[in-house]
Amino acid sequence: QKEVEQDPGPLSVPEGAIVSLNCTYSNSAFQYFMWYRQYSRKGPELLMYTYSSGNKEDGRFTAQVDKSSKYISLFIRDSQPSDSATYLCAMSTSNTGNQFYFGTGTSLTVIP
Amino acid sequence: GAGVSQSPSNKVTEKGKDVELRCDPISGHTALYWYRQSLGQGLEFLIYFQGNSAPDKSGLPSDRFSAERTGGSVSTLTIQRTQQEDSAVYLCASSLLGGAGSEQFFGPGTRLTVL
Numbered sequence: 759q760k761e762v763e764q765d766p767g768p769l770s771v772p773e774g775a776i777v778s779l780n781c782t783y784s785n786s787a788f789q790y791f792m793w794y795r796q797y798s799r800k801g802p803e804l805l806m807y808t809y810s811s812g813n814k815e816d817g818r819f820t821a822q823v824d825k826s827s828k829y830i831s832l833f834i835r836d837s838q839p840s841d842s843a844t845y846l847c848a849m850s851t852s853n854t855g856n857q858f859y860f861g862t863g864t865s866l867t868v869i870p
Numbered sequence: 871g872a873g874v875s876q877s878p879s880n881k882v883t884e885k886g887k888d889v890e891l892r893c894d895p896i897s898g899h900t901a902l903y904w905y906r907q908s909l910g911q912g913l914e915f916l917i918y919f920q921g922n923s924a925p926d927k928s929g930l931p932s933d934r935f936s937a938e939r940t941g942g943s944v945s946t947l948t949i950q951r952t953q954q955e956d957s958a959v960y961l962c963a964s965s966l967l968g969g970a971g972s973e974q975f976f977g978p979g980t981r982l983t984v985l
Contacts, residue, residue, distance in 0.1 A: 764912070766910060789970065789971070790970055794976075799978070800978055801961055801977050802913070802976045803976065804973050807973065846912065848913075850970040852970040852971075856901070856903075856918045856920075856968055856970065857918070857928075857929070858903075858970075860913035862911060862912035
């Protein structure tokens with residue numbers, strides 16, 4: 759079993775839709791949860807960062823962490839064509855040194 | 871300011887040849903990471919540097935892979951006797967201090983194709 763599972767998609771939505779992206783994980787020790795956005799032929803860039811459980815909102819983006827279910831989500835409201843990218847979840851814990859565990863990424867296309 | 875840069879951006883090589891991939895991290899960042907990204911596989915951790923030391927080499931897939939970092943800055947990932955399964959995008963990232971909660975800044979990657 760992989761440490762982090764993420765549905766690769768692809769996911770295609772119309773402009774303005776609410777997008778929900780999800781990851782599940784197996785290591786209950788994970789404390790830090792991140793979402794990265796990766797455009798084609800580019801490196802990933804950090805989008806959202808959450809420590810432990812709870813919600814975090816930044817503009818159109820909301821990250822949720824449910825540690826009891828080992829489940830994290832990223833919601834994108836009022837999706838735009840510029841949101842079309844691959845979204846990777848990542849997580850880590852100080853117990854694993856400096857290893858970050860990434861999901862496989864979900865490919866999202868927002869259709870104008 | 872300048873971000874993380876990697877060179878070359880693309881590398882095509884023949885099976886059995888050695889390749890060197892270079893990473894220039896953000897100035898002042900003490901931590902540097904190498905990852906491999908294959909289609910459908912996500913980012914696979916390879917190695918982590920803190921300064922010039924590599925306390926965690928656990929992700930290197932075989933002894934054909936090695937990496938070094940000099941002057942607390944530039945890092946080189948070397949793959950000897952390349953195999954077709956080594957074909958992937960190799961990503962480098964740096965962070966200011968390292969640590970489990972640190973933000974990593976990624977370079978654009980080197981796309982390696984082994985024929």
